[in-house]
Amino acid sequence: MAILEVKNLSVSFYTRDGETQAVQDVSFSLEAGEILGIVGESGSGKSVTCYSMLGLVPMPPGKIVNGQALYHGQDLLTMDEKSLRDIRGKKISMIFQDPMTSLNPYMRIGKQIMEAVQIHEKVSKKEARERAISALREVGIVDAEKRVDAYPHEFSGGMRQRVMIAMALATEPEILIADEPTTALDVTIQKQILDLLKSIQAKRDLTIIFITHDLAVIKSLANHVVVMQKGKIMEEGEAQQVFNQPQHDYTKKLLAAIPTTAKSFPSKVTESTPVLLDVHNLHTTFTKYSGIFFKKIEQEVKAVNDISLSIKQGEILGLVGESGSGKSTFGRSIIRLIESQSGDVLLNGVDLTKLNAVELKTARRDFQMIFQDPYASLNPRMTVFDTLAEPLLTHKLATRQDVGHQVNQLMDDVGLERKHLRKYPHEFSGGQRQRIAIARALALKPKLIIADEPVSALDVTIQAQVLKLLLELTDKHNLTMLFISHDLSVVRFLCDRVAVMQHGVLVELDETETLFNNPQHSYTQKLLSAIPALN
């Protein structure tokens, strides 16, 4: 018998731009002890579906237009606030995407967990504290008796997500709704959290709704899968079946968009290809200061610690590492967006670290950068035309009169319609914006491109399109690229060689397939084994 049954749920948002149907006619049921995966891209309504069941959708602007959500036969949607509160947090608990912001920074974690227990059960303070400690122990917090009095900022991201899970489970709920609980975490941490959820689920026979955009995560976890797009359910079924014999086109498209294969065409780089970029013993150190008037050095962080590598003409070198590994700092140090302390960066034999301001300005023509966040990397007050014309005019590669021709050409290159030139960035989708950013990087016909996580903010189907575009363009313009990413499958799909960074140090560098099939360094092995596999 289903413990939760959602029937014909429709939720709309009413804003000044009119009505948006976030969830349309969604039905599914949840059996006791199963893990239901709800998967979809941004805007698919997967979170709204679950939030609206627990009354967590702000109303207005939200409104439940139609439907029922029956929990043991009681409709959660029509229940009065008090009865719903008794279920919320007691019978159905939630954990959220960002563990850094989901805990109250002003309150000790023990107090936050105790509060969840005390609101639903008549227990003494001491008992609640015991419950909090045992919950923390269950999720693998070492030294729980002491850590129970710590504040959230004293924990790392992964540990905070464990605290969140402890808080959600302390009341011994029947159902746990997990909204992208691992998306904000590094891949090795993600694996730990997923393993934890699996073991707790098995031990407690917990029922879980797992919301995610990541099919691979779902596959390693869920028994049952619901695929959503634009507020509607596209496909629903047993996990095995959905992954092995997807019925709906959208599911097929989603599955196909995940890069699973190696680079599809052989590398053009040979022994005799000349080296374009040569980095020797690069060091970049960040210094934290303290003091009011006269700053004394407080702490030094070696973000890039003695890294040497070279990239050949036409090669795509992948640089992977988890957050804090220094991979972005390395990329920015090369092109002197961040100044390094020592080492040489030779581009075509010219040492970039030795250039003065004027020389550097001219030299910048030869290397450009593509950034991660397509929302932040375009000036919101400039039209696409101005954005694309700016580098050309700055370097006097065109005059105001004839720049239009080149700008139009760039739009064609990245597959955008020319009529969009007069628009502003906020009128585009994330994928389109990233195309504009790519076009801007290409405008100067650079020799080297540093791409810093250029697809990690994009939905998987959009990501696939942008990756394809990058491959085409590098091939067409014979571009050399340093591709920085945390996503190993993307790197494998795109790059000729891969470098792995950890804590500012380069731990391994090899041909892509060699590295993936036979990793030498223990950290690389750990990284590779943490990737949730699709096949």
Place this chain on the structure above:
Amino acid sequence: MQELEQGRSLWDDALSRLRKNKLAMISLCYLVVLIIVALITPWIAPYSYEAQDLILGATPPSSEHWLGTDSLGRDQLTRVLYGSRISLAVGFTATSVALLIGVLWGTVAGFLGGRVDAFMMRVVDILYALPFAIFIILLTVVFGRSLILLFLAIGAVEWLTMARIIRGQVLTLRHQEFVEAAVSMGLNRWQIIRRHLIPNALGPIIVYTTLTIPSVILLESFLSFLGLGIQPPQSSWGSLISSGVETMEEYPWLLIYPGLALSITLFSLNFLGDGLRDALDPRVSKD
């Protein structure tokens, strides 16, 4: 180029949002009228502002004197109109002074960052802790009551907040990826400030300017009320209110009309500022 499609800039969006805000639009209209009237006061004022009519004395509003007369028989409407000139002039001049110093200071601190920034902001912190209202009283007493001094003194107080706001803006913007992109394209500092930083910081600057004007006008009125601002026979709203208070039991209109003029103006400026803030807030414009 083939088809020219007109894009909608964030400014267009903001403007159309502002137009929908009735209170802000009414405020804007009132302010425009007020400014025009203040400018042409010498030509439209019904009487001379110092012309006394001691025989007439204080009279309630009538058809000859719409807002009545004071105890010296001077026309109150004329005096309120002339008062608006002083109040607005102080408002705009002192705000400009504040704007100039604040924007320069904040931009330099935010853009250079590091030690320079720490030092410059420390200076602002220290100045913040000074009892400025008291200093201004001291200044006006000590140096006599000159208008220019008043402008400068008030401007010198108000730039602190402006500098903090601008610096915060520049600091956030400076680490935005589009500014990094501009650096990596080889733009120089001035080009980056002009093309990327200022246009994006303009929203908060405009909003804060609109909100600084009323607080400056208030400060001037406060000083005039204490008898430290404008000297008779000249009048500002503050000095009119001050003398109105002395006779409020007998001649309440002498308090009420300048009080109303001041309050309505402050209302309008604040409403307009709030409206602009809502209109320019990117968080409101998103989704």
Place this chain on the structure above:
Amino acid sequence: MLKFLLKRILAAIPVLLLVILITFLLIRIAPGGPFDRERQASPEVIENLNKRYNLDDPVYVQFFNYLGNLVQGDFGPSFKYPNRSVTEIISNGIPITAELGLYALMVAIGIGVVSGVIAALRPNTAQDYIPMSMSMIGICLPAFVLGPILVLIFGIYLGWLPVSGWGYQAYDKVLPSLTLGAAYAAYMARLTRGGMLEVLSQDYIRTAIAKGLPKWKVVLHHALRGGLAPVITFAGPAAAGLLSGSFVVESIFQIPGMGQFYLQAAFNRDYTMILGTTIFFASLIVIFNLLADVLLVWLNPRLRHSTLKN
């Protein structure tokens, strides 16, 4: 914590020195001296007076002498009232001004914070618009307009409350406190609303709701602490504003507080009196800023952690 406090107090000393120096110099640059108004004082008399108060010493000597006395808690004699010391005058006036300021602050925090929270609970509804329009009125009606209006209505037309004085009649403290506190209540209401809205949109509030907490608990236990940060930051400027605002209110309601002494001292070039009161006011403001800082750090475990570690 103690170390942090000490550090902040040490940092406040240069500020105070700067205040003393600026005030001292300003007065000396100013045309006119304290004895200009003595009727037909002969040059000898003035010279004698100058000698008596050490005004014939070089300015820097005077400055350091003054500082020396100050450290011992002596503000010097008043030039205008030769029989009374500045310390005496200040200690007569300050209890009244302080009491007025305190009541006004209570009005400001009481009305301001409560109505700000109420408004933030249901933004863009009548529950928001009504207190916020009231606060707009509070901001746009300066004390010197609001005070007389309140006097006209409650004192003269209705005759419910006394129109002047302080402690002479029952309830004569109500109108001055309200007048002084109104504008600050309005600012606090707006700041509270803004702070609360910001906090209420945070993820951890959603977590608290998902735990099954009732709304009032979410607000009281989770939102208020973070939401009050802007209000606390405002405490320093508010203290300064209340002090200068009290000048106006004291003159409207004829209250014998510090304000009138200060204004008189300034008009009369009563050097020691000006210096004394300015320093006194400045220290008050510095202390308030300090308290606000400490409170902010104490309320935020993250700041507390990093400041205490240093």
